[in-house]
Amino acid sequence: MSELYDVIVIGAGQAGLAAGYHLKKNGFHYVVLESNTEPAGSWPQYYDNLRLFSPASYSSLPGMPFPLKADIYPTRDEVIFYLKMYAKHNNFPIHFNVRVDRVEKNELFYLHTTDGEVYRTKNIICATGSFNQPFVPKLEGGEDFKGTIIHSSQYRKPDAFRKQRVIVVGRGNSAVQIGAEISERASVTTLAVLQPVQLVPQRLLGKDVHFWMKIIGYDAFPFWRFGVTVGSPGGAIDVGGFKNKLRDGLHGVEGALDDRGYAVQKGGLSSTVPGLYYLGLSGQRSFASATIRGVGSDAKYVVKHLKRRGLG
Numbered sequence: 545m546s547e548l549y550d551v552i553v554i555g556a557g558q559a560g561l562a563a564g565y566h567l568k569k570n571g572f573h574y575v576v577l578e579s580n581t582e583p584a585g586s587w588p589q590y591y592d593n594l595r596l597f598s599p600a601s602y603s604s605l606p607g608m609p610f611p612l613k614a615d616i617y618p619t620r621d622e623v624i625f626y627l628k629m630y631a632k633h634n635n636f637p638i639h640f641n642v643r644v645d646r647v648e649k650n651e652l653f654y655l656h657t658t659d660g661e662v663y664r665t666k667n668i669i670c671a672t673g674s675f676n677q678p679f680v681p682k683l684e685g686g687e688d689f690k691g692t693i694i695h696s697s698q699y700r701k702p703d704a705f706r707k708q709r710v711i712v713v714g715r716g717n718s719a720v721q722i723g724a725e726i727s728e729r730a731s732v733t734t735l736a737v738l739q740p741v742q743l744v745p746q747r748l749l750g751k752d753v754h755f756w757m758k759i760i761g762y763d764a765f766p767f768w769r770f771g772v773t774v775g776s777p778g779g780a781i782d783v784g785g786f787k788n789k790l791r792d793g794l795h796g797v798e799g800a801l802d803d804r805g806y807a808v809q810k811g812g813l814s815s816t817v818p819g820l821y822y823l824g825l826s827g828q829r830s831f832a833s834a835t836i837r838g839v840g841s842d843a844k845y846v847v848k849h850l851k852r853r854g855l856g
């Protein structure tokens with residue numbers, strides 16, 4: 545019979561690592577399962593020139609400041625470095641190269657991996673992210689389009705678009721950033737938007753916008769308590785056009801997801817399956833839930849709930 549855990553975290557991206565931090569702090573017997581070979585989540589797959597839209601001072605996971613000057617905006621590679629360093633420093637129990645294929649539940653959860661192993665646990669925190677479920681809407685007449693359509697998750701650098709005519713669909717951070725860099729290579733670049741792009745200045749009165757969001761409480765405002773999934777300040781922050789579909793990690797847990805593949809949850813606690821938790825969902829508990837700066841407080845909340853149930 546395999547070892548019995550209090551909690552198994554699926555995914556060692558920022559959400560899974562933040563969970564690891566609070567589980568460790570509260571003395572839980574847990575393990576993190578990660579299908580990749582390193583604890584960097586989906587960051588290595590994001591486009592080459594990505595820079596965080598929050599400065600280092602607002603881009604940390606719990607217990608370890610981002611090792612850059614406060615007002616520097618970290619690059620993708622600096623985030624990857626930070627996540628790896630965070631996992632190493634905290635010495636989290638992570639099993640790499642382990643992909644959860646399906647989950648069975650009776651009194652306990654049984655996690656079946658693609659290698660045929662079975663892990664047993666009382667609780668699951670699903671931190672699988674949404675990067676592997678990019679959403680491309682069906683475009684009317686799209687079949688007749690002779691060009692190429694790619695999702696932002698496949699975009700790496702602008703060179704591939706030299707002298708081409710390109711339409712970037714979206715008006716959030718990623719769309720605007722990608723559009724701006726493509727426009728330096730393409731012959732024509734158009735941003736297709738439903739509403740005008742509202743550019744929020746990165747600095748107001750000498751301070752980064754995240755300072756002000758913190759001061760007015762916007763970043764942590766509990767929209768979820770009012771039944772609102774996410775509050776967006778007019779498209780300033782993009783969630784990458786991804787849907788929070790989690791079919792992958794949770795295949796087999798009856799009732800966990802709705803017909804469209806969305807988690808049935810409130811504040812990260814499954815509404816239908818006791819013992820099942822989520823981290824990293826967009827708008828889970830605040831506007832910042834799916835960002836590096838916001839996931840730590842959600843992890844604290846979820847682990848506090850586990851603790852209250854007398855575990856750990």
Ligand SMILES: Cc1cc2nc3c(=O)[nH]c(=O)nc-3n(C[C@H](O)[C@H](O)[C@H](O)COP(=O)(O)OP(=O)(O)OC[C@H]3O[C@@H](n4cnc5c(N)ncnc54)[C@H](O)[C@@H]3O)c2cc1C
Pocket residue numbers: 554555556557558559560577578579580584585586587590591594595596597598642643644645671672673674675676696718783784792793823824825834835836837
């Ligand atoms: C283009 C883009 C730009 C962004 N820019 C910013 C930004 O500037 N600032 C910011 O704070 N946020 C940004 N984000 C949002 C967010 O911070 C990232 O998407 C982040 O990677 C989410 O972290 P996560 O841990 O929730 O998920 P992920 O990083 O996706 O990590 C999930 C992990 O789970 C693993 N996994 C998945 N399924 C399984 C399974 N079945 N079994 C085992 N392991 C599994 C994956 O291998 C992965 O390592 C951006 C997102 C995108 C897409």
